[in-house]
Amino acid sequence: MLDDLQAMPEPDLEWAREKYKAERDRRSGKSNRSAYRTPGSGIAIDLRDTYRPRIEREVRNEQVDAVIIGAGFAGLIVAIEMKKCGIGPIRIIDTAGDFGGVWYWNRYPGAQCDVESYIYLPFLEETGYIPKEKYSHQPEILEHAQRLGRHFDLYDDALFHTGVTDVRWSDSDRWTVTTDRGDTIRSNFVVMAGGGQDQPRLPDLPGLDEFSGHVFHSCRWDYDYSGGSHAGDCAGLEGKRVAVVGTGASAVQLVPYIARSADHLYVLQRTPVVVGERLNKPTDPAWAASLEPGWQDRRMLNYSTLVLGGQQDEDLVDDGWTHATAELASVYGGDKSDSGVSADEAAEAAERADLRYMEKIRARVDRVVTKREKAALLKPWYRYFCKRPTFNDLYLPAFNRDNVELLDVSGPAGLERLTKAGFVVDGAEYPADAIIFASGFASDLSERKGYELTGRGGISLRDHWQEGARSLHGVLVHNFPNLFLMGTVHVGLTINYTEMMMRQGRHIARTIELLRARGFDEIEATAGAEDAYVEEIVAGREADVAFHASCTPGYFNNEGMPVKRGKGLTDTVYAGGLFAWVAMVTDWRETQDFAGAELR
Amino acid sequence: MPSEAYRALVEQLFAAPMPADIVEMREAYRAMGDAFPLLADVGVTKATLGGRPAEWLQVAAAPRHIVLLVHGGGYCIGGLDSHRHLGGEIARQTGSRVAVIDYRLAPEHPYPAGLDDLKAAWAELLATAGDDKIALVGDSAGAGLVMALLADLLRDEQPLPASIYCMSPWADLSDTATSRTIKREADPLASIDQLAKMAAHYAGDIAVSDPRISSAFADFRGSPPVFIQAGTAEVLMDDALNLAKSLADADVDVDLELRAGMIHVWPWFFPAIPEGAEALARACAFLSRHFADA
Numbered sequence: 077m078l079d080d081l082q083a084m085p086e087p088d089l090e091w092a093r094e095k096y097k098a099e100r101d102r103r104s105g106k107s108n109r110s111a112y113r114t115p116g117s118g119i120a121i122d123l124r125d126t127y128r129p130r131i132e133r134e135v136r137n138e139q140v141d142a143v144i145i146g147a148g149f150a151g152l153i154v155a156i157e158m159k160k161c162g163i164g165p166i167r168i169i170d171t172a173g174d175f176g177g178v179w180y181w182n183r184y185p186g187a188q189c190d191v192e193s194y195i196y197l198p199f200l201e202e203t204g205y206i207p208k209e210k211y212s213h214q215p216e217i218l219e220h221a222q223r224l225g226r227h228f229d230l231y232d233d234a235l236f237h238t239g240v241t242d243v244r245w246s247d248s249d250r251w252t253v254t255t256d257r258g259d260t261i262r263s264n265f266v267v268m269a270g271g272g273q274d275q276p277r278l279p280d281l282p283g284l285d286e287f288s289g290h291v292f293h294s295c296r297w298d299y300d301y302s303g304g305s306h307a308g309d310c311a312g313l314e315g316k317r318v319a320v321v322g323t324g325a326s327a328v329q330l331v332p333y334i335a336r337s338a339d340h341l342y343v344l345q346r347t348p349v350v351v352g353e354r355l356n357k358p359t360d361p362a363w364a365a366s367l368e369p370g371w372q373d374r375r376m377l378n379y380s381t382l383v384l385g386g387q388q389d390e391d392l393v394d395d396g397w398t399h400a401t402a403e404l405a406s407v408y409g410g411d412k413s414d415s416g417v418s419a420d421e422a423a424e425a426a427e428r429a430d431l432r433y434m435e436k437i438r439a440r441v442d443r444v445v446t447k448r449e450k451a452a453l454l455k456p457w458y459r460y461f462c463k464r465p466t467f468n469d470l471y472l473p474a475f476n477r478d479n480v481e482l483l484d485v486s487g488p489a490g491l492e493r494l495t496k497a498g499f500v501v502d503g504a505e506y507p508a509d510a511i512i513f514a515s516g517f518a519s520d521l522s523e524r525k526g527y528e529l530t531g532r533g534g535i536s537l538r539d540h541w542q543e544g545a546r547s548l549h550g551v552l553v554h555n556f557p558n559l560f561l562m563g564t565v566h567v568g569l570t571i572n573y574t575e576m577m578m579r580q581g582r583h584i585a586r587t588i589e590l591l592r593a594r595g596f597d598e599i600e601a602t603a604g605a606e607d608a609y610v611e612e613i614v615a616g617r618e619a620d621v622a623f624h625a626s627c628t629p630g631y632f633n634n635e636g637m638p639v640k641r642g643k644g645l646t647d648t649v650y651a652g653g654l655f656a657w658v659a660m661v662t663d664w665r666e667t668q669d670f671a672g673a674e675l676r
Numbered sequence: 677m678p679s680e681a682y683r684a685l686v687e688q689l690f691a692a693p694m695p696a697d698i699v700e701m702r703e704a705y706r707a708m709g710d711a712f713p714l715l716a717d718v719g720v721t722k723a724t725l726g727g728r729p730a731e732w733l734q735v736a737a738a739p740r741h742i743v744l745l746v747h748g749g750g751y752c753i754g755g756l757d758s759h760r761h762l763g764g765e766i767a768r769q770t771g772s773r774v775a776v777i778d779y780r781l782a783p784e785h786p787y788p789a790g791l792d793d794l795k796a797a798w799a800e801l802l803a804t805a806g807d808d809k810i811a812l813v814g815d816s817a818g819a820g821l822v823m824a825l826l827a828d829l830l831r832d833e834q835p836l837p838a839s840i841y842c843m844s845p846w847a848d849l850s851d852t853a854t855s856r857t858i859k860r861e862a863d864p865l866a867s868i869d870q871l872a873k874m875a876a877h878y879a880g881d882i883a884v885s886d887p888r889i890s891s892a893f894a895d896f897r898g899s900p901p902v903f904i905q906a907g908t909a910e911v912l913m914d915d916a917l918n919l920a921k922s923l924a925d926a927d928v929d930v931d932l933e934l935r936a937g938m939i940h941v942w943p944w945f946f947p948a949i950p951e952g953a954e955a956l957a958r959a960c961a962f963l964s965r966h967f968a969d970a
């Protein structure tokens with residue numbers, strides 16, 4: 077257990093600052109530091125859906141009330157909330173062949189949610205389903221998305237294997253949505269629920285086309301090649317030399333599974349990830365039977381209150397997330413204590429707490445990984461929330477296997493290129509039969525939508541967001557009437573993504589319901605209200621931007637490169653955390669008469 | 677049975693002996709140490725200690741206690757580069773901060789220059805250690821220096837280290853011990869002629885058998901526990917035995933570990949040979965145990 081390590085002496089703050097800085101500097105300013113590109117830039121990676129055959133259907137030419145782009149949990153939740161409010165007909169459109177979003181696409185061996193399934197899987201009470209384990213694996217999560225589709229009768233509203241290519245406003249017809257199937261769908265409202273993790277990110281590597289072996293990204297797992305299933309047993313990898321590029325959340329989950337099958341596994345690491353304890357367990361039927369109505373809402377609330385730094389009598393979820401956030405000042409905002417200490421003192425206390433916690437994380441590496449060279453390389457040297465922490469009990473032990481080789485690509489040359497027979501790290505060539513990119517997803521706001529969005533007067537969202545995201549509450553956008561955003565831009569966050577989507581989905585549905593109840597059909601943020609909100613966001617994030625600037629390069633800090641104010645991933649978040657945001661939008665909607673929005 | 681890696685190492689050392697010239701020897705030693713890569717989790721901080729260049733090696737961000745590592749090299753060679761890997765590993769295994777100092781070397785600086793540097797470093801550490809305890813670690817000539825410092829601390833009734841770890845001490849600079857001849861063929865590292873030259877460089881005007889130079893014969897009454905490792909394939913084996921006897925004569929807790937077939941300061945080669953890694957682990961356990969003692 078992380079917690080029963082012997083009492084730790086006072087951390088050496090000065091030393092740690094130096095060490096962290098050295099680790100950051102070593103990874104910054106090198107040739108391939110921002111060397112990630114998204115598909116479409118000439119990379120030979122196939123992003124088509126190989127999981128499900130495409131079914132031919134009639135071209136749609138229709139008028140609906142709302143189009144929802146994206147059939148992941150965000151799209152599902154807002155669709156369900158709209159139905160509850162009597163909004164319809166709706167169309168849910170996704171390039172995937174089914175509901176599920178990231179859980180449709182990410183089927184790699186070992187894929188699993190890292191937030192407890194009893195709060196991550198939405199609408200458990202409505203559907204009467206109890207997950208089999210504390211942390212569900214992908215097949216069960218995908219099944220639950222399908223269950224929501226059936227239970228709330230959404231399949232008839234969905235257009236799958238359909239990519240939205242254009243979304244355009246006209247004052248006469250409102251929104252027109254066009255798709256790659258030739259559909260033309262007119263709609264009063266549009267919800268952007270396309271997620272933020274649908275465009276795989278690949279290192280910008282010379283030789284990617286030269287490599288004669290097999291290449292794929294973890295979010296399009298090629299079981300035809302690997303054999304086996306989500307549960308492992310990838311017989312197709314037997315006798316093969318396989319390289320996994322990246323050591324983020326996906327790699328942590330899949331490495332232990334393929335290590336068992338591959339003859340030799342290289343794990344290419346730029347920055348070691350934080351690996352906390354998982355302690356997954358099957359659901360106790362007696363506990364499940366004891367749950368009282370309203371339990372899921374209470375559990376979500378309890379969890380988010382705790383991870384946002386608030387107080388609760390009980391820690392219902394009681395896991396790595398709640399333990400970590402209990403010991404650390406949360407960077408997600410929320411309760412800021414005003415116990416009379418100065419800001420500097422509070423910051424230093426937070427830094428000390430962080431350092432102690434990270435020492436436990438590093439000590440765990442030493443305890444689990446027997447080879448000292450590997451252990452040394454696997455220790456993360458940055459503050460806990462610099463990168464999304466992971467929780468896993470199989471990843472670190474996998475490095476004790478003789479067939480698993482850890483390659484440090486953080487050096488000046490790093491992963492230089494692919495060759496016909498393999499890849500080159502720091503001048504040395506390694507033969508490989510397959511290269512699997514577990515290198516995460518494109519996080520650049522403007523690059524990942526895949527469709528043009530044009531608002532009033534022909535202005536595109538891309539142009540409107542040229543200098544960074546602009547919105548009111550992360551929901552409405554000036555010049556884009558009746559468009560609703562879902563996701564992480566300009567909203568208050570919590571760790572549990574689906575809880576945020578529940579809150580956003582309810583807010584959107586209720587906004588439309590109230591709008592209509594008051595006799596209006598259109599809503600749009602005013603320019604002034606949008607300006608003021610953007611200012612509030614940017615000002616509120618300065619501390620966080622400084623925090624992330626001190627981290628090793630990664631997607632939270634634009635690979636360590638300077639970003640325009642208001643454009644990075646971390647300075648586009650509402651500083652108060654989820655609950656403050658919910659309070660703000662509820663007040664705005666229910667009592668402030670949609671102040672800052674124009675109703676028509 | 678020595679490991680395959682160990683046999684290969686010894687073979688390689690016999691095949692490529694150290695150059696005889698001091699300047700060349702310094703470079704060769706530096707390069708040998710440098711060839712052992714520092715592991716990714718070791719933090720290196722430049723410092724000065726006792727007025728000399730020094731380095732802190734640290735792995736734990738919440739370190740406890742201090743090790744002063746005094747490098748070997750016949751009082752004439754060695755430095756920060758030759759011992760960084762060793763210091764880093766001691767830091768990892770003991771959770772302490774390890775200081776390595778670049779004390780002045782003979783022949784440019786004969787006795788007492790190196791010892792004076794060591795004393796100044798010790799005094800500075802003592803003044804800044806706070807609640808941390810300090811252990812002394814040395815290999816070969818470094819162990820000789822450590823024991824000379826200890827003898828002075830005991831004589832002057834100064835505060836003492838928590839424990840002392842000596843790897844293959846060179847603590848008898850006279851040329852009389854029988855291991856000098858018996859082990860001659862077996863030792864790939866230390867040649868008698870070379871030792872005699874280095875001893876003369878260091879001793880300067882003083883007799884090499886003087887306890888200030890040959891600390892194996894000093895008075896250690898009241899010393900904290902000492903852990904000594906030596907191999908049976910070293911011409912310096914008797915130094916360990918004589919040192920252990922002086923300590924035992926003075927009623928000191930002494931752990932003497934003699935390993936068959938091991939060469940001079942084999943724990944220094946720990947990244948390459950399992951015998952070295954195991955020996956170093958035992959020594960670090962000893963240091964940790966005495967840090968933990970009240």
Ligand SMILES: Cc1cc2nc3c(=O)[nH]c(=O)nc-3n(C[C@H](O)[C@H](O)[C@H](O)COP(=O)(O)OP(=O)(O)OC[C@H]3O[C@@H](n4cnc5c(N)ncnc54)[C@H](O)[C@@H]3O)c2cc1C
Pocket residue numbers: 145146147148149150151169170171172176177178179180182187188189190191196238239240241269270271272273274326525526527563571572573574
């Ligand atoms: C492997 C993985 C594991 C994760 N685990 C967790 C976890 O444990 N806990 C947690 O809180 N979060 C987790 N996340 C974050 C995750 O993104 C959210 O939890 C959530 O599932 C995202 O839902 P979403 O509906 O917003 O987006 P998505 O699930 O990405 O759904 C968006 C959908 O929109 C579709 N789409 C996009 N553009 C278009 C277009 N132009 N036309 C048509 N369709 C389009 C995409 O195909 C996709 O299916 C994980 C993410 C990944 C990738």
